[in-house]
Amino acid sequence: MTPALQVESLAVTFASDRGPIAAVEDVSLRVAQGRTLCVVGESGSGKSVSILATMGLLDPRRATVRATALRLGDIDLLNLPADQRRALNGDRVAMVFQDPMTSLNPYLRIGTQLTEVLEVHRKMPRALAATHAIAMLHAVGISAPTQRMRAYPHELSGGMRQRVVLAMALLCQPDVLLADEPTTALDVTIQAQVLQLIRDQQAQTGMAVVLVTHDMGVVAHMADDVAVLYAGLVVERASVGDLFAAPRHPYTRALLASIPATESRGHRLQAIAGTPPSPAARPPGCVFAPRCASAQALCLTTRPPEETLAADRTVRCFRHAELAELAELAERADG
Amino acid sequence: MAELLAQLIDVSVHFPVRDGLLLPREVARVRAVERVSLAIHKGEALGLVGESGSGKSTTGRALLRLQDVTTGRVQFAGEDITHWPRQKLQAIRRRMTVVFQDPEASCNPRMRIGDAVAEPLRVHERLTHAELQRRVGALLDQVGLDTSFALRWPHELSGGQRQRVGIARALATDPELIVLDEPISALDVSIQAQVLNLLDDLRKQRGLSYLFIAHDLGAVAHLCDRVAVMYLGRVVEQGQVGDVIDAPLHPYTQALLRSVPLHDPIAARARGLQVLDGEIPSPLAPPSGCAFHPRCRSAIPQCRQSPPELAALPTRQVACPIAIRAAQLPIAS
Numbered sequence: 001m002t003p004a005l006q007v008e009s010l011a012v013t014f015a016s017d018r019g020p021i022a023a024v025e026d027v028s029l030r031v032a033q034g035r036t037l038c039v040v041g042e043s044g045s046g047k048s049v050s051i052l053a054t055m056g057l058l059d060p061r062r063a064t065v066r067a068t069a070l071r072l073g074d075i076d077l078l079n080l081p082a083d084q085r086r087a088l089n090g091d092r093v094a095m096v097f098q099d100p101m102t103s104l105n106p107y108l109r110i111g112t113q114l115t116e117v118l119e120v121h122r123k124m125p126r127a128l129a130a131t132h133a134i135a136m137l138h139a140v141g142i143s144a145p146t147q148r149m150r151a152y153p154h155e156l157s158g159g160m161r162q163r164v165v166l167a168m169a170l171l172c173q174p175d176v177l178l179a180d181e182p183t184t185a186l187d188v189t190i191q192a193q194v195l196q197l198i199r200d201q202q203a204q205t206g207m208a209v210v211l212v213t214h215d216m217g218v219v220a221h222m223a224d225d226v227a228v229l230y231a232g233l234v235v236e237r238a239s240v241g242d243l244f245a246a247p248r249h250p251y252t253r254a255l256l257a258s259i260p261a262t263e264s265r266g267h268r269l270q271a272i273a274g275t276p277p278s279p280a281a282r283p284p285g286c287v288f289a290p291r292c293a294s295a296q297a298l299c300l301t302t303r304p305p306e307e308t309l310a311a312d313r314t315v316r317c318f319r320h321a322e323l324a325e326l327a328e329l330a331e332r333a334d335g
Numbered sequence: 336m337a338e339l340l341a342q343l344i345d346v347s348v349h350f351p352v353r354d355g356l357l358l359p360r361e362v363a364r365v366r367a368v369e370r371v372s373l374a375i376h377k378g379e380a381l382g383l384v385g386e387s388g389s390g391k392s393t394t395g396r397a398l399l400r401l402q403d404v405t406t407g408r409v410q411f412a413g414e415d416i417t418h419w420p421r422q423k424l425q426a427i428r429r430r431m432t433v434v435f436q437d438p439e440a441s442c443n444p445r446m447r448i449g450d451a452v453a454e455p456l457r458v459h460e461r462l463t464h465a466e467l468q469r470r471v472g473a474l475l476d477q478v479g480l481d482t483s484f485a486l487r488w489p490h491e492l493s494g495g496q497r498q499r500v501g502i503a504r505a506l507a508t509d510p511e512l513i514v515l516d517e518p519i520s521a522l523d524v525s526i527q528a529q530v531l532n533l534l535d536d537l538r539k540q541r542g543l544s545y546l547f548i549a550h551d552l553g554a555v556a557h558l559c560d561r562v563a564v565m566y567l568g569r570v571v572e573q574g575q576v577g578d579v580i581d582a583p584l585h586p587y588t589q590a591l592l593r594s595v596p597l598h599d600p601i602a603a604r605a606r607g608l609q610v611l612d613g614e615i616p617s618p619l620a621p622p623s624g625c626a627f628h629p630r631c632r633s634a635i636p637q638c639r640q641s642p643p644e645l646a647a648l649p650t651r652q653v654a655c656p657i658a659i660r661a662a663q664l665p666i667a668s
């Protein structure tokens with residue numbers, strides 16, 4: 001089946017006073033209709049830049065974007081004129097950011113902003129658009145939606161604003177929803193509301209979802225597939241079950257062991273020493289090598305290639321097979 | 336049980352909302368903290384969790400006397416410090432310190448790391464230059480930074496490193512109590528574990544007491560002995576961390592725990608995320624009775640009338656008569 005969204009070997013370089021910054025080195029993302037891909041990684045790993053590049057939202061004067069393929073369903077985004085590509089945003093593909101105010105105009109009533117989406121993309125008369133907007137506000141769990149249409153963004157709480165943004169993103173029933181940490185700034189109870197909402201809408205419309213997060217708990221709940229980013233590279237890609245049950249990249253394994261989850265209390269956390277490299281100072285070999293407990297000489301000098309283990313399962317580590325065997329032995333010894 | 340170190344007794348903190356420029360009059364009150372009692376024993380870590388705006392930071396500030404209380408009492412090391420004037424407080428300031436959420440806030444950008452760590456020592460102690468340097472080096476070492484960091488500037492440090500500097504500063508005066516106000520929230524996942532382990536080690540080595548304020552129940556589960564759950568200014572449940580997480584009694588704690596994501600996809604899908612209806616009400620106009628009643632699935636008409644008292648069960652405190660009845664535990668008198 002054609003993926004709803006396909007990004008192959010994306011690379012993004014920013015121009016800066018101190019020379020080019022390779023923010024994203026090699027990122028491939030694929031997500032099928034009705035499925036959710038979670039993109040995880042630490043701050044600065046290139047999650048947002050990858051998403052913005054996919055949407056065509058980076059300033060071409062500052063950012064050089066390269067990819068071997070960029071497809072939205074059957075549409076080849078790489079060779080689409082800029083204006084046609086822009087017209088797809090908010091229509092076939094929609095985006096939600098961490099800060100809802102990125103998408104909302106503080107000076108306009110939310111009703112105006114919602115109906116405008118349909119007037120522009122669907123050429124809908126205002127009254128009809130308003131009916132749709134009210135129905136969508138209701139669908140995202142906003143009480144008294146007719147009255148709320150007249151509210152300004154500042155009159156709503158953070159959680160409500162994020163739901164309005166989600167309503168706006170969903171109005172045109174996009175094929176793909178790209179959500180960049182949509183719940184990071186919210187309390188867990190509100191996070192649960194927003195995540196559930198995304199699931200419900202997905203179940204109804206079959207949209208594909210790309211969800212950027214740094215929270216492995218959110219991944220466990222939402223993902224079908226996961227791409228783990230580290231320093232501008234996808235270091236591991238797997239189905240959510242495989243990733244948690246048998247992580248293959250040392251970073252993924254270390255990350256999972258370092259999470260303070262309520263379920264794992266009583267065990268000492270296995271912190272990963274050191275910090276991720278900045279894009280200006282990426283190590284020449286494996287980007288994780290300076291922090292990796294299993295690094296060997298080769299890892300320090302040569303970038304490991306992306307290796308395909310199975311359909312939709314890749315890993316970027318020289319020692320993954322060996323380490324997987326060791327992990328299995330250790331597990332057998334324990335159990 | 337270990338000796339009591341610090342406590343809040345029936346503390347309320349209200350912020351007046353004023354109107355009018357010339358003769359401002361109080362038009363409303365934010366009831367940020369409402370009749371909260373907490374006790375921290377020597378060597379104990381008490382977690383304080385709750386949604387944004389529930390009054391966690393204000394509670395922490397009241398405990399340190401950085402915030403005056405409207406009613407109630409604050410005690411530290413056996414003394415009632417509720418009304419101690421500034422000067423008198425100065426004498427115990429070194430014994431209770433604070434680490435804030437924002438690693439930037441604990442670092443003055445124009446001060447080298449060494450000077451930032453030395454600052455509290457200079458305020459509280461008279462030391463020779465050599466002695467000061469030795470102490471700063473030892474503090475940096477304790478938080479896992481080598482002494483070369485003393486000469487670096489804050490902007491040259493990562494978030495996790497800056498947070499370590501904040502902790503080193505808080506440790507400088509050899510305090511007994513540290514209020515940690517979301518010390519890891521701004522950090523990357525892989526760095527959070529480093530800082531949590533550090534805090535855990537320091538507590539064990541030095542017999543420190545913590546009030547650990549957090550959104551993240553997982554972090555609390557790892558660091559704390561007991562936890563208090565706040566909702567709209569009130570403590571609704573308090574108990575041993577394991578008990579509260581495994582068997583929450585208050586409907587709010589139950590909902591909160593069921594909205595915390597699990598870290599195993601199979602368990603996650605089996606349980607799902609419980610969605611709590613409605614929004615957090617405004618502390619300007621808290622609902623009558625139990626503030627949680629508009630969102631509570633167990634609510635009965637009585638819940639709307641008077642705020643339930645925090646009742647002491649043998650190992651737990653819960654502010655919900657329904658929960659107590661359901662737990663079928665006898666109320667200790």
Ligand SMILES: Nc1ncnc2c1ncn2[C@@H]1O[C@H](COP(=O)(O)OP(=O)(O)OP(=O)(O)O)[C@@H](O)[C@H]1O
Nearest residue numbers: 014021023041042043044045046047048049050279
């Ligand atoms: N406009 C820009 N110019 C130069 N560098 C940039 C620009 N935008 C991002 N970067 C750099 O690219 C890298 C990747 O940034 P990105 O925002 O994608 O990280 P992220 O994974 O989304 O992190 P976070 O979790 O903090 O949101 C970072 O090192 C960042 O500093």
Ligand SMILES: Nc1ncnc2c1ncn2[C@@H]1O[C@H](COP(=O)(O)OP(=O)(O)OP(=O)(O)O)[C@@H](O)[C@H]1O
Nearest residue numbers: 350365367385386387388389390391392393394618
């Ligand atoms: N100085 C102040 N003046 C007026 N209102 C205040 C003041 N400080 C806090 N508040 C209010 O008191 C309530 C509790 O605030 P507090 O900062 O203690 O909450 P919190 O639980 O720490 O929240 P968060 O998780 O967002 O840090 C909030 O409604 C807040 O707006």
Ligand code: SF4
Nearest residue numbers: 625628631638655657
């Ligand atoms: S007191 Fe009543 S409303 Fe409050 S939590 Fe308990 S049952 Fe619910």
Ligand SMILES: [Mg+2]
Nearest residue numbers: 047048049180
């Ligand atoms: Mg980002």
Ligand SMILES: [Mg+2]
Nearest residue numbers: 391392393516
């Ligand atoms: Mg706070």
